[in-house]
Amino acid sequence: MTTLxxxxxxxxxxxxxxxxxxxxxxxxxxxxxxxxxxxxxxLGMNLVANLAAAGLNISYEFLGEPAGYDINQRPxxxxxxxxxxxxxxxxxxxxxxxxxxxxxxxTILGVFAGVxxxxxxWLVSKLMAVYVEAFxxxxxxIWIIIIFSIMTVSLPGPRDFRGDDATASMVxxxxxxxxxxxxxxxxxxxxxxxxxIVIFLASLVAIWAYRRYARKQLYEQGNLLPVFWPSLALFFxxxxxxxYILGRPVSLEYPAxxxxxxxxxxxxxxxxxxxxxxxxxxxxxxxxxNVRAGIQxxxxxxxxxxxxxxxxxxxxxxxxxxPQALRVIIPPLISQYLNITKNxxxxxxxxxxxxxxxxxxxxxNQTGRAIEAILLLMLFYLTISLSISAILNxxxxxxxxxxx
Amino acid sequence: xxxxHAQTVAFVRETQIPPAPPPTMETGAIKWVxxxxxxxxxxxxxxxxxxxxxxxLATFVLPWVLNGVWNTSSLSECRDxxxxxxxxxxSVLTDRWNQLLFGFQYPSEFYWRPSLAFVLLFxxxxxxxxxxxxxxxxxxTGLYPFIAYWLIWGGTILAPILALLGxxxxxxxxxxxxKESFAMGFFGAIVAAFLxxxxxxxxxxxxxxxxxxxxxxxxxxxxxFMLNMILGTVCVSLSLPFGIxxxxxxxxxxxxxxxxxxxxxxxxxxxxxxxxLFVANVVLAYFLPPGTxxxxxxxxxxxxxxxxxxxxxxxxxxxxxALPKGQYEAADSLGLDYPxxxxxxxxPQALKISIPGxxxxxxxxxKDTTLVSVISMFDLVGMIRGPILASTDWNGVYWxxxxxxxxxxxxxxxxxxxxxxxxxxxxxxxHR
Numbered sequence: 001m002t003t004l005x006x007x008x009x010x011x012x013x014x015x016x017x018x019x020x021x022x023x024x025x026x027x028x029x030x031x032x033x034x035x036x037x038x039x040x041x042x043l044g045m046n047l048v049a050n051l052a053a054a055g056l057n058i059s060y061e062f063l064g065e066p067a068g069y070d071i072n073q074r075p076x077x078x079x080x081x082x083x084x085x086x087x088x089x090x091x092x093x094x095x096x097x098x099x100x101x102x103x104x105x106x107t108i109l110g111v112f113a114g115v116x117x118x119x120x121x122w123l124v125s126k127l128m129a130v131y132v133e134a135f136x137x138x139x140x141x142i143w144i145i146i147i148f149s150i151m152t153v154s155l156p157g158p159r160d161f162r163g164d165d166a167t168a169s170m171v172x173x174x175x176x177x178x179x180x181x182x183x184x185x186x187x188x189x190x191x192x193x194x195x196x197i198v199i200f201l202a203s204l205v206a207i208w209a210y211r212r213y214a215r216k217q218l219y220e221q222g223n224l225l226p227v228f229w230p231s232l233a234l235f236f237x238x239x240x241x242x243x244y245i246l247g248r249p250v251s252l253e254y255p256a257x258x259x260x261x262x263x264x265x266x267x268x269x270x271x272x273x274x275x276x277x278x279x280x281x282x283x284x285x286x287x288x289x290n291v292r293a294g295i296q297x298x299x300x301x302x303x304x305x306x307x308x309x310x311x312x313x314x315x316x317x318x319x320x321x322x323p324q325a326l327r328v329i330i331p332p333l334i335s336q337y338l339n340i341t342k343n344x345x346x347x348x349x350x351x352x353x354x355x356x357x358x359x360x361x362x363x364x365n366q367t368g369r370a371i372e373a374i375l376l377l378m379l380f381y382l383t384i385s386l387s388i389s390a391i392l393n394x395x396x397x398x399x400x401x402x403x404x
Numbered sequence: 405x406x407x408x409h410a411q412t413v414a415f416v417r418e419t420q421i422p423p424a425p426p427p428t429m430e431t432g433a434i435k436w437v438x439x440x441x442x443x444x445x446x447x448x449x450x451x452x453x454x455x456x457x458x459x460x461l462a463t464f465v466l467p468w469v470l471n472g473v474w475n476t477s478s479l480s481e482c483r484d485x486x487x488x489x490x491x492x493x494x495s496v497l498t499d500r501w502n503q504l505l506f507g508f509q510y511p512s513e514f515y516w517r518p519s520l521a522f523v524l525l526f527x528x529x530x531x532x533x534x535x536x537x538x539x540x541x542x543x544x545t546g547l548y549p550f551i552a553y554w555l556i557w558g559g560t561i562l563a564p565i566l567a568l569l570g571x572x573x574x575x576x577x578x579x580x581x582x583k584e585s586f587a588m589g590f591f592g593a594i595v596a597a598f599l600x601x602x603x604x605x606x607x608x609x610x611x612x613x614x615x616x617x618x619x620x621x622x623x624x625x626x627x628x629f630m631l632n633m634i635l636g637t638v639c640v641s642l643s644l645p646f647g648i649x650x651x652x653x654x655x656x657x658x659x660x661x662x663x664x665x666x667x668x669x670x671x672x673x674x675x676x677x678x679x680x681l682f683v684a685n686v687v688l689a690y691f692l693p694p695g696t697x698x699x700x701x702x703x704x705x706x707x708x709x710x711x712x713x714x715x716x717x718x719x720x721x722x723x724x725x726a727l728p729k730g731q732y733e734a735a736d737s738l739g740l741d742y743p744x745x746x747x748x749x750x751x752p753q754a755l756k757i758s759i760p761g762x763x764x765x766x767x768x769x770x771k772d773t774t775l776v777s778v779i780s781m782f783d784l785v786g787m788i789r790g791p792i793l794a795s796t797d798w799n800g801v802y803w804x805x806x807x808x809x810x811x812x813x814x815x816x817x818x819x820x821x822x823x824x825x826x827x828x829x830x831x832x833x834x835h836r
Contacts, residue, residue: 029660036664043691050690121447122440137817138810139771141785146810149802342676349778370686377682378675378760385674396510 026271026286047371063088069362071353073269084363091358092380098275098354099341105280106340107333110287117292128288135285143278148350151270155179158261176255176262181269183262185253192249199242207234271352279340287336294329295321327399334392338385343380355380407568448455468492468803478797495810496801500792504808506629508791514621518630521552525637533823535830549641556634559620560612566604570597586743623701627782629812634701635783636770639708643769644762646709647716652746654717655724665717672714677772680707687778704776712769715762719761723754756831763824767817774813784809 017027048102051057063085075093078086117128135143156168158178170176177184214225243250255265298321306320347354348361355377364373428434441451471491475498476482482493497504512645528548531541550564574597584590626634653665672680684703692698727750735745755762777786788805792798 025658029658032658032661032664046693047690049694050692055696075470116450119447119450120440120443121450121454124450127454127715133818134814137767137771137814137821139774139785141774141777142806142810142813145785145789146802146806149806153800153802218665345676345678346679346775346778356676356678360679364682364686370682373681374679374687378671378679381676381679382671382674386670389670 016359056368058372059369060173060372062363062372065367067363068366073353075273082088084359084367088355088359088376091353091355094352095341095344095354095356096349097253097351098272098279098347099337099344101276102279102340102344103337105276106283106287106336109280109284110336111291113284113288114291114295118295127317128334132285132288135282136289139276140282141346142350143282144242144274144346144350147278148270148274151181151274155270161257161262170246170255174252174254176265178262179270180261181267182273183265183267185252185254186264186266188251188253190249190251192246196239196242196246196249200239203234203238206238207231210234230355269352271347271350273349274350275344275352280342283336283340285341286339287333290329290332290336291325294325295327298324330399331392331396334388334395338388341388342381451539472804474498478803479799492804493801494804496792496798496804500798503628503787503792504784505628506630507625507787509625509627509782510621510630511619511625514619517555517558517618521555522630522633524548524551524555525633533827554618556626557621557623558618558631560608560616561618562612562755563607566601568609569604570600573597573600586741590743623699626701628787629784631701631776631781631783632773635705635708635773635776636766638705639712639773640766640769642709643703643712643716646713647720648751650713651720651724654721669714669717672711673718677708677711677775678778680711681775681779683707700779700781704779704781708769708773711772712765713770715765716762719758719765720754721754722761723758724750726757727753741744759831760824760828763820763827767820770817770820771813784812 016022066081067084067087068080069087071078071087071090071094073094074088074090074099076086078090081145085238113131116124117132119125119128155177156179157177158180160168161170161176161178169176174185188250210230211227214227217223217225252265255262257263268309302320302324303316307318311319344354345356345360351357359373359380360377364370367373425431429438442448446655467490469492471486471489472494473482473491474494476485476493476495479493479496479497484494486493501513502515506518510518525548527541528545531537531539531545544667547568550568553567554561554564574593577596578589578593580589581592650665650669653661654669656662656665673712681704684707685700688707731749731753732745735749740748774783774785776783777789780786780790782790788809792805793801
């Protein structure tokens with residue numbers, strides 16, 4: 001029996017920094033850190049020297065100064081005397097508006113196209129394939145400009161709506177499609193409308209509570225309660241009743257031709273529509289592919305197994321296929337939302353005043369504060385994308401297959 | 405038995421009747437149409453709606469294309485020819501063809517140079533894209549960047565030769581030292597290459613004569629679809645090695661290197677490309693030594709390459725993560741060190757898995773090169789929106805120009821994605 005003794009302890013030699021795996025990673029990291037610091041210092045020194053030569057400094061005081069330019073779409077009160085800060089906030093809101101609209105529309109389009117692409121109907125599936133390929137393979141900037149050109153060049157001007165021999169007319173007397181934008185009716189909130197909104201929200205809560213109750217009944221008592229029709233009734237009936245009982249507190253203001261332009265109603269500008277639809281159609285094509293991939297990822301055996309258990313086709317879709325397919329679909333869907341938000345910065349190409357147009361466009365050019373403005377701009381987008389990634393991580397953690 | 409049977413039944417057929425053809429409703433085109441287009445009321449409705457949609461589209465587009473005018477020199481002339489009939493003024497494409505492809509400043513007597521470079525691009529890309537071709541062709545691929553640079557930019561031939569020389573010297577140094585240690589060979593090669601360029605720079609400055617074989621064309625004269633192609637090919641090919649390094653760094657055990665890569669990747673992926681182009685346009689100059697002038701196209705290439713390498717890094721990281729852990733352990737158990745394991749075992753497999761993702765990034769990047777029009781560079785979209793639509797001759801021709809741009813991008817991007825699908829099938833080695 002041999003006895004094992006510890007090998008004699010080596011004293012530390014300098015060559016071990018390279019040759020010994022225990023220390024080598026430390027050496028590499030130290031080198032990387034030093035290189036990083038040197039590069040940063042070099043860039044920083046150049047920055048200081050350049051700023052000194054140009055007589056500039058880094059300061060965010062310009063945010064408090066009056067902006068002096070107008071913004072054509074104002075979700076919050078803003079005029080040219082407001083500060084650059086307020087202009088940026090208007091820009092942020094405009095970014096969020098177009099991103100939200102485009103996300104909703106793209107999801108609807110994408111789900112339809114994705115499902116129809118799997119349709120047994122040869123013509124429909126080919127048509128959807130053409131849609132997906134045509135829109136995926138052309139830059140979104142070109143789509144934005146094409147739709148913007150349709151909005152501004154092809155649509156009639158407001159004066160074409162005038163007179164007896166008008167060449168253009170309003171749709172349902174409520175919507176006017178003009179080259180200055182689309183005019184839609186605008187709801188007027190009068191006294192009592194708050195109560196109406198509260199009742200509507202309460203009915204939503206009631207729907208949720210009823211569905212919960214129905215599920216509990218099913219799981220605990222085995223009673224299958226109808227869900228669809230009661231939900232539908234709860235959604236419409238209380239609100240409509242309240243609307244008449246409260247004496248019609250909400251009315252619509254219709255746009256009407258006055259002078260050379262339409263007055264009243266809501267004006268949706270061509271730039272917003274161009275950006276909204278171009279982003280929606282373009283991203284919809286990508287979402288369609290994600291949806292298709294998600295549905296195809298569920299093996300056919302799942303459908304057959306569910307059918308063997310005696311489930312009806314609708315329930316197979318709802319209870320077996322969709323929950324599994326959504327696990328595959330939702331992560332890429334969320335990153336498409338992120339892409340929409342980032343691509344909405346292309347607003348600058350059609351003059352939509354989002355954050356890139358205000359802070360990164362006019363404010364930057366007027367104040368000359370390029371570094372500060374772009375830093376803030378990047379910070380805004382970084383915040384959005386990091387929070388979306390955080391949501392995605394939470395979701396992924398929740399739906400992760402629980403294995404062993 | 406059969407005899408008794410014959411007497412009880414009035415008639416027995418003694419010969420077999422020839423097989424009847426299946427009912428006409430169940431064969432050929434009719435069956436296909438019934439099954440695929442009209443199998444139920446919902447399906448029929450969908451079919452009818454689709455046919456109506458296609459009909460509308462065709463009545464809208466076909467006259468426009470078929471009545472198109474191809475040989476006038478201005479919009480008013482084209483409208484005279486059309487005389488109110490629906491038709492496209494495609495003559496803007498023939499009239500401004502060179503501007504659309506090369507921009508409005510590239511000297512017209514040198515158009516053959518970028519054209520030649522474009523044709524050679526296919527020759528250079530072929531051995532990379534198709535493995536069956538003789539491997540010797542890769543030598544030309546290696547030489548291509550320098551040839552293309554010399555053709556498009558012109559100027560002294562010594563500059564691209566010096567650049568090539570740097571790579572050659574680096575390669576020999578790498579070969580010399582890699583047997584001792586990969587790190588030594590790698591960093592030695594980088595140092596040697598930079599040393600060559602640095603020293604060679606003085607030599608070239610001293611030797612280069614004013615009158616060169618190909619006249620120099622400054623970068624700001626590049627434009628049109630050529631600019632999109634230059635940005636696309638250069639940035640994709642440069643971002644691949646950087647992307648691999650970033651992905652390996654992010655997978656690394658060394659926390660500092662890992663965090664440098666993570667911060668870089670997440671930062672770049674979190675901001676839109678436009679803000680990075682703004683950086684290239686207005687901010688980057690502040691971070692360079694005072695007095696250096698850097699041309700815009702180079703600054704844009706740097707920023708787009710950074711952008712693309714972050715995305716490619718994420719794709720390759722996915723490929724690295726998808727490899728079974730056994731592959732890493734097998735490499736270790738063979739006694740390979742980290743660079744050997746990566747080069748010989750891990751990366752070949754990880755890159756193969758990542759090909760579809762890399763191609764997606766490449767297609768996306770090529771489409772994103774149109775964004776440079778926002779910072780007033782005259783790429784294809786910039787040319788259309790700027791000099792062409794602003795000219796008095798063609799003010800108001802939107803659809804023809806943008807359809808052309810869309811078609812050009814569609815052809816390239818669709819071609820690339822079809823290639824990637826073919827490659828995926830080619831490389832599928834798992835037996836399913």
